[in-house]
Amino acid sequence: MADRITITLPDGTKQEHPNGVTSREVAEAIGRRLAKAAVAARFNGVVIDLTRPLEEDGELEILTFADREGRDVYRHTTAHILAQAVKRLFPDVRLGIGPAIEDGFYYDFDVKGAFTPEDLEKIEEEMRRIVSEDLPLERLTLSREEAIARFEAMGEDYKVELIKELPEDAEISCYKQGDFIDLCAGPHLPSTGRVKAFKLLNVAGAYWRGEESRPMLQRIYGTSFEKRSELEEHLHRIEEARRRDHRVLGRQLDLFSIHEEIGPGLVLWHPKGARIREIVENFWREEHRRRGYEIVYTPHIAKSDLWKTSGHWDWYRENMYSPMEVEGSEYLLKPMNCPFHILMYKSETRSYRDLPLRWGELGTVYRYERSGVLHGMLRVRGFTQDDAHIICRPDQLEDELVEVFDLARFMMKTFGYEDFDVMLSVRDPENKDKYIGDDEGWALAERALARALERVGFEYRIEEGEAKFYAPAVDINLKDALGRGWQGPTIQVDFNLPERFDMTYIGEDGREHRPMMIHRTVLGTMERFIGGLIEHYAGAFPTWLAPVQVVVIPITDRTHAYAAEVAGRLEEAGLRVEVDYRNEKMGYKIRQAELQKVPYMLILGDREMEQGTVSVRERRKGDLGSSSLAEFMDRVLQEVREKTVNV
């Protein structure tokens, strides 16, 4: 074994150190500030404890809270502190798992009953005590037998289960802090005192290992940060998300409602919500026409045999409503639109010259969703997809996909979603029987999607096992104004339904050929999309979408007639206007219009009436001074025309 080893730092500089040096010592050699900020290290690609001795040459990167991995280590240690605190206060609980997640961490506990908010406060207090005790975290490795014996003795059945599933020859590591020991791959912070700011957020049930058949554990969620101020900021963001809740805004802005009397997951679109939807739908239709689509309509129910042919009856039944009987035949409410479009295709003999056919439909479908998953407008049981099916020849497939991705990008940009993640969902290679169709078809479809994605320049991730039962898919995840992800466009390449329905076209050679089919939505559904828009814009819709674009506010009833005249001119120009004739003070009317998040207010008093002007107030910005009506109209009409988004 060499006495000295060579450490290469990220900037390429090399340092000599004694064999067995720790990354903490290397960090100290680099600088005090780095040593203080260090939470873990990456050595030859593996994230390790700062206290692990380095015993070979290698590349070393010191990780801090600013790094994703560093943050995870920091929060993972916080999760251990949580578990230790819970064990001190409730010795009978058994531990599940406790990883770091996106914005924090959680730990699962098997406990009689549940934790109350008061319990959480007590646990937090105990956690603070553990932090102030500044207990060092020690890594120990055990043999499989030792580990099983040890955790069995502690009654930690779940941990024993985990150990037994580790590979036979795996080195089993545990971390010990004071009286607490936990099975854990690590790495961890050097001591509990390093955790500065944390908060427990909520408790919820979670199945052991995410399986419904396993026991339900109590999961405590929390988060932690290096600085108090960062924690405050994070809590503020959570508050902001609450403020944007589309269910709350939907009520305040009178956009939609859901009623127990009607049924869960069934949405009523009030006039203002419907107006937004109408604008979105009209824009959608126009854009589709421009891009060579035809719009079609299909019924809401169809005989069950159709759904047997399509495969839905066998593969999708748990999402479908029970059959209804009509004149001796069974009918089913449609969960998708595709079979209708297919029969439309089959209504005549098609030539290769006819393809591609692009048929779009704002199709309302019904799917049974388990009661616990329903959520405002975002997860409902009856919804309208902006669906379309492109039927094309195999040689047209890739170009058509490129067009679809381009349309999807255009739509997202128009609505102000600048950022998005793209996933290519393919079959689970382990579970091919969950899908219909043969290997060759799947490979072809998956390849076409990947090639088209590369052509439009989308970076994407491959997700195994996320494909639909009939086709691989590209799913696009939108990032909203708060950086949260939303289900956006989905595009699927399908060779199965053409087969099942025996779709054909006559080729140049005079023989029958099988077309390919693309299923796609670019908005998703009207419910989810507009629910998402409400949160993205925090209810303050851009002018082109706002249900009311201008509120005219006469100051006294002397100016009512002038207000009516101004409103009339705006309406003639196609703007959506309301006049607040109520017998209230101007300040009250302004407040109401601000709360309704109307983009513009026109304040009309004696002065404006005499000069024939309007006094303009912009939402959230305040008084813009007076101008001529024509000037104001130009400004607003331009915003509408250009679909200006100011998030």
Place this chain on the structure above:
RNA sequence: GCUGAUGUAGCUCAGCGGUAGAGCAGCUGAUUCGUAAUCAGCAGGUCGCGGGUUCAAAUCCCGCCAUCAGCUCCA
């Protein structure tokens, strides 16, 4: 569907064994006002639904329904 919590006026919430309360919204009247709430009066509830305990239930118990936070699932 599962775990936990919640369900009182249109909305937000108080009341938690003795026969239902506030603010906002609504209605009526007064006020005619210059950039985020004028004043006064009136009206509004089989306390989610069904059963039970009790002299007495919004309040305690049981069942159901719905909502919320998650889990699982998804457009």
